[in-house]
Amino acid sequence: xxxxxxxxxxxxxxxxxxxxxxxxxxxxxxxxxxxxxxxxxxxxxxxxxxxxxxxxxxxxxxxxxxxxxxxxxxxxxxxxxxxxxxxxxxxxxxxxxxxxxxxxxxxxxxxxxxxxxxxxxx
Amino acid sequence: xxxxxxxxxxxxxxxxxxxxxxxxxxxxxxxxxxxxxxxxxxxxxxxxxxxxxxxxxxxxxxxxxxxxxxxxxxxxxxxxxxxxxxxxxxxxxxxxxxxxxxxxxxxxxxxxx
Numbered sequence: 342x343x344x345x346x347x348x349x350x351x352x353x354x355x356x357x358x359x360x361x362x363x364x365x366x367x368x369x370x371x372x373x374x375x376x377x378x379x380x381x382x383x384x385x386x387x388x389x390x391x392x393x394x395x396x397x398x399x400x401x402x403x404x405x406x407x408x409x410x411x412x413x414x415x416x417x418x419x420x421x422x423x424x425x426x427x428x429x430x431x432x433x434x435x436x437x438x439x440x441x442x443x444x445x446x447x448x449x450x451x452x453x454x455x456x457x458x459x460x461x462x463x
Numbered sequence: 464x465x466x467x468x469x470x471x472x473x474x475x476x477x478x479x480x481x482x483x484x485x486x487x488x489x490x491x492x493x494x495x496x497x498x499x500x501x502x503x504x505x506x507x508x509x510x511x512x513x514x515x516x517x518x519x520x521x522x523x524x525x526x527x528x529x530x531x532x533x534x535x536x537x538x539x540x541x542x543x544x545x546x547x548x549x550x551x552x553x554x555x556x557x558x559x560x561x562x563x564x565x566x567x568x569x570x571x572x573x574x575x576x
Contacts, residue, residue: 374563384554386507386567388464432506436563448563450497453506 343368345435347454354423355462361408362418362457364433372438375409375416376451381429389431392416423461430456465491465561469568476547477576484542484571486557492537493559498530501554501570510555513540547575 344367354360366375377389392400392409400407404421420427437449466489476482486496495514499507511527513519513534521527529551531543540559544551552575557568 378567383569384501384556385569386556386558388564388566391564436565438563448560450509450512451558451565455506 343370343435343437343449343452345433345452345454347431347433347457349457350455351458351460353460353462354420356423356425358423359419359421360423360459362420362431362433362459364416364418364454366414366416366433366435366452368414368435368437370437374436374438375407376434376436377405377407377416377418378432378434379427379429380432380456381426386432390418420459425461425463428459428461430458432456465489465559465564465566467557467559467566467568469557469571471571472569473572473574475574475576478548479546482544482547482573484544484555484557484573486540486542486559486568488538488559488561488566491559491561493540493561494537495560496534496540497558497560497565498532498540498542499556499558501556507556510542544573547573549575551575 346365373394375392379387379389390400390402390405406419408417433454435452468487470485498510501507510525511519511521513532515534515537519532534540556570558565
């Protein structure tokens, strides 16, 4: 069974600075996706960024980037130029892809970590 | 990103009554939808997975007769909490999958008095 571990229950960062949230996972699968979702105080889950395991290049979305280390099973999220609106719970998630072909196959369910509460301070 | 609408956002009901929560994918068709429950300061707990036109698959420990799920169309899934009791009070979140991405509704806060 797959597991996702977020070892930092809470973190804080000053506005405009950079912060990195950690995530490790355990799986014997070779084909999978990884995600970071944020859940602000409104409790709406929002997709921040995703990474396909077969891609070596780290995903980037504006101020958000990941450091994907497949061999180490590590998937950290870096937030640059932190903004007050980044204050939220951040969940790392794993989804296995069943099937042998890239772009084909079916999907497993999302496996979530326990989350990291990030506070951005003015 | 794709939009998932969940309604109502908040419901208060008396013990013993039933409550229906709707989840709609607004700009895509979702063969698979998911229902989660979230306790305070915790992660999301998957309750069940529903596929359009077939019976839902419930996670271990989730009472299928209490939490009725209907996925009647490619854009609508409903969760009915039957004979609700105070211990069913929680935050319920639906999700719909578009290809390999899951998008989430805004959640429903259920309070059972």
